[in-house]
Amino acid sequence: MINYSKDEHNIVTLSIDMPGLSVNIMNAAFRDALASAVARLEEEKEQLSGVILTSGKDSFFSGGDLRELISIQDAKSCLDMVEKNKAVLRRLEKLSKPVVVAINGSALGGGLELALACHYRIALDNPKAKIGFPEVTLGLLPGAGGVVRSVRLLGLQEVMPYLLEGKQVSPAAAVKAGLVHALASSHEDMLQQATTWILANPQGQQPWDDAAYKLPGGAANSAKLLPMIMVAPAMLREKTRGNYPAPEAILAAMVEGAQVDFDNALKIEGRYFTHLATGQVAKNMIGTLFFQMQEISSGKSRPQHIPKSNVSKLGIIGAGMMGAGIAAVSAARGITTILKEHTLEKAEQGKTNIANSLHKKVAQGRLPAETAARQLELILPTAHTSDFSGCDLIIEAVFENRELKATVSSEAESMLAADGIMASNTSTLPINGLAKAISHPERFIGIHFFSPVDKMQLVEIIKGKLTSEVTLARAYDYVLQIGKTPIVVNDSRGFFTSRVFASFVNEGLSMLAEGLPAALIENAALSVGMPVGPLAVQDEVSLSLSRHVAAQTKADLEAEGKSWQAPASAAIINAMLDEHQRAGKAAGAGFYEYPKDGSKKYLWPELSKLFGKPGVSLPYTDLQDRFLYIQSIETLRCMAEGVLESSRDANIGSIFGIGFPAWTGGAVQFINHVGAERFAVRAAGLQAQFGERFALPENYLALTQPRAND
Known part of the structure; x- marks a missing residue:
């Protein structure tokens, strides 16, 4: 669970490696293991130089155990649980020995709270890793001291995007923001930096435990912040309409906690956390936005016995807003995309629209120029159906007219690869009717994108009466391949959405x-x-x-x-x-x-x-x-x-x-x-x-x- 080892410098390394799990989470077993480890550190304190906290997994720490949280009903037991957990973290940061956390991957929610309880934070420079507090997106707040410590670390104004919006950043951005102190180029470099810092700083102390500490950016009642603090609740209510209790509870915990001492601030945070965790809104959001979303991402709605597949060549009929949008998100995932219109000029205009959108992102610093160029190279405009030859998937995205859709689909079908499938992006026309124009209706399916394609996460996959399980699985895999969220419905007028x-x-x-x-x-x-x-x-x-x-x-x-x-x-x-x-x-x-x-x-x-x-x-x-x-x-x-299963x-x-x-x-x-x-x-x-x-x-x-x- 937590491996305890000591080196020649009398530095103890606590490596968290929870058995049977792919990631570390803050559940009852972890809380017990951490309490035991901290008790041992306290017993051996006089013989220690410091502590390094790290992970035995590929990532650092994922956060709280949501299955445990969603089952919470009793407020008293919930409050007791979070208070005990915070007490252990408080003992760790008041050990009077330097405690360094070596963050070897993502540190989210409880993982970041654990890191903030350490005196010095080093992160592996992995741009794919994420650091932040996603709790607000699930109707919760950080309940292990995260609100209190992050406010005291960054200040009331600077911390707002992380707590109120669930902003997540890369390790490099976390250093720039002040959440992390240093970056490491490798695992060995990370541990070496940790050792060096411990030996150079024998007296570990948090900034907020220093008698001279002042809240960064000013106190809540300062002339600089008071106007913002006074208007913030109204601005928040305008966004939430009073339907989401978490952002309002977080803001209250932030401001109230900033006006009292650290330990009382922890109590305030714990009470707000308990209020949210025992409420129905958090349970609704956790159940759907985490567990049900996780099931969809893992393929729960696709036939399980069909091997997974990838689309390497995609054909799209129609270069209008929807067709071009599908082409853009597909090329962004490395798929060669043939974009067809009835004239080459119209097809090229579709690609030009995609190029303009990509260039805008480049100008805003949201996309490297070379990445935009690679994506555009993968989009090939054409007016010739023969260019679809060998496509794994062809999607028809023309106007909602049955005769037009039948004509273009029938023309393109013969160009499919031997195991390729045909799809319609229709939002209203029944798939069973459209399938009549197809020679192999078992290889025909609805793939309904939403507008604008680049921003809308959902894709509705519609099974016809004759659609095969293989076709469904291949469509489902394609939607996951382009980073979208698929749902599966049966054909009917208007489908589901x-x-x-x-x-x-x-x-x-x-x-x-x-x-x-x-x-x-x-x-x-x-x-x-x-x-x-x-x-x-x-x-x-x-x-x-x-x-x-x-x-x-x-x-x-x-x-x-x-x-x-x-x-x-x-x-x-x-x-x-x-x-x-x-x-x-x-x-x-x-x-x-x-x-x-x-x-x-x-x-x-x-x-x-x-x-x-x-x-x-x-x-x-x-x-x-x-x-x-x-x-x-x-x-x-x-x-x-x-229609829904x-x-x-x-x-x-x-x-x-x-x-x-x-x-x-x-x-x-x-x-x-x-x-x-x-x-x-x-x-x-x-x-x-x-x-x-x-x-x-x-x-x-x-x-x-x-x-x-x-």
């Missing part, structure tokens, strides 16, 4: 049709944590495209002998397009005005005259619940119909695909957050008041339970 996304937008338009003020609708959506209001989203999508999709859906259903009823949103869209020629952002006018001088957009003032109804009012909570419940209920329908894909897809609030843990976890029975009661009330779209599936309770694929 587009269906749920449409339910959110339509709910907003329904509210507008009811006569509610547009600003109230937008703010209600933002207040629950949606990144953008439904009217703003509709403008981004374009009202023309929404009407086109609705017309295509109507035609398809009628061809199948099924009826189609237009939603309340259809009348709003028709009025905006036909009577006022407002098609959305791309057209320069939609529900919002887009000033030509580039100033901030604002809601079109005429909306209240056109759709407002005097005297119409609803409790704000009704609007908030309608946005959250309609999306969760539509997700349940996707599960009931077999796991709550894992539902939760990750809803958060990263459509912006469902992360504090809920996702569209399915939100039901557990509310409580299954309470959710059913509230849904019934919404159904009675606003319509059958809030009706729960018959097997509602069964859908909220863990499934075989989870």
